[in-house]
Amino acid sequence: MRAWRLGGAAAAPLAEEGPEAAALWAAGATAVWIDGPDLVAYFPDDAPATPPGDGRWEDVPEVDHVAAYLAGLTPVDAGAVVVAPTHCEAVLRAGQQVVWLDPGxxxxxxxxxxxxxxxxxxxxxxxxxxxxxxxxxxxxxxxxxxxxxxxxxxxxxxxxxxxxxxxxxxxxxxxxxxxxxxxxxxxxxxxxxxxxxxxxxxxxxxxxxxxxxxxxxxxxxxxxxxxxxxxxxxxxxxxxxxxxxxxxxxxxxxxxxxxxxxxxxxxxxxxxx
Ligand SMILES: C[S@@+](CC[C@H](N)C(=O)[O-])C[C@H]1O[C@@H](n2cnc3c(N)ncnc32)[C@H](O)[C@@H]1O
CATH class of the missing domain: 3.40.50.150 (Vaccinia Virus protein VP39)
Structure with missing residues (x-):
């Protein structure tokens, strides 16, 4: 995925509901939003070579949000039980039991x-x-x-x-x-x-x-x-x-x-x- 960034001028500020944004949506943008003074639009990889406006392309790294969420999960210490995702190490106190559990x-x-x-x-x-x-x-x-x-x-x-x-x-x-x-x-x-x-x-x-x-x-x-x-x-x-x-x-x-x-x-x- 790539992002098309249009620089906004103070004299003619860009808006999410403005004509520039409408043109980006019409050209096939999947998301359009204001980032500071700029208007940014996501386009799929098969997007038009040059979307409307005097902008520049930026690469958007693909993020696997599910994998990132799973990797961020940490064990839960719940008294006599520690619940641990399987990618973690479980550190147990005396008498504690571990339950291995990945969110499903x-x-x-x-x-x-x-x-x-x-x-x-x-x-x-x-x-x-x-x-x-x-x-x-x-x-x-x-x-x-x-x-x-x-x-x-x-x-x-x-x-x-x-x-x-x-x-x-x-x-x-x-x-x-x-x-x-x-x-x-x-x-x-x-x-x-x-x-x-x-x-x-x-x-x-x-x-x-x-x-x-x-x-x-x-x-x-x-x-x-x-x-x-x-x-x-x-x-x-x-x-x-x-x-x-x-x-x-x-x-x-x-x-x-x-x-x-x-x-x-x-x-x-x-x-x-
Ligand atoms: C909040 S979750 C609790 C899951 C797990 N026991 C826990 O403590 O994390 C509630 C669960 O109760 C189930 N449930 C809702 N109504 C039920 C019913 N009438 N009989 C049996 N299970 C029911 C739901 O499908 C759901 O899986």
Missing amino acids: TAFGTGHHESTRLALEALGMLPLAGRRVLDVGAGSGLLAIAADKLGAADALGIDVDPDTVPVARANGERNRSRARFLVGGFGDVALEPVDVLVANLYAELHAAWLAAYAALTVLGGDLLLSGILDPRHELLRDALALLDDAGGVGGPRLAWVDARRDGAWWLVHLRRVV
Whole structure:
């Protein structure tokens, strides 16, 4: 690609909407913009030999923006887990586990606050011997991390069928036993679990709280992430509703704590009845 640069004179300043720009667009420019006093237009390599105006050609280096983005990614330290792109070296502190993960088409590289909060919260729980369900697994990162942190079983489900092959490939790359299924929460039959982690959003968590509780064994933990400030209050309201509706013997959840990272919250609940 080449750029055609027209020098602007102070007496007759050039503009992105001016006649010179219109002539450049008409000649096949793919972008036209003002750069200081100049008007610059991108042209493909098969552009006219001399575009309109008294300009000069400049070479524009081809940049592979995807490769540049990937190369710029660095490992994420999320408590007991470090998430590292495969081109990086991972430096681990004692007790930390690494999950190798390159960004793909599925959400979940550890760079987003909501994922990081969920990873940190998983790392603070005892997971040895416990069954973990990751609702909305995306890239599979949370289920893979749970497996690496000692869970007896880690299952991730996702309603988006495109994510599950990505999650499985990430699992294989990490020699993880985490399993992944295509399915929406409420649509697929699920066994009871000891830990339910879900990085979705507040309204969905509030709507599904009773179903989450029914699926989690007594003493089990619920880590609900993806909650934008100040919507964690919705969870408090949903908890109160669950108490009212539970009656005798219905599942009850207790608020353990809420942690925040920037504008994002994670709420930790525990099934107590
Ligand atoms: C914000 S991403 C979370 C990905 C990953 N767990 C993380 O923490 O980075 C939410 C994921 O939930 C999935 N999802 C949305 N609604 C769902 C539902 N009803 N049942 C299961 N998965 C769902 C989306 O397809 C998406 O992959």
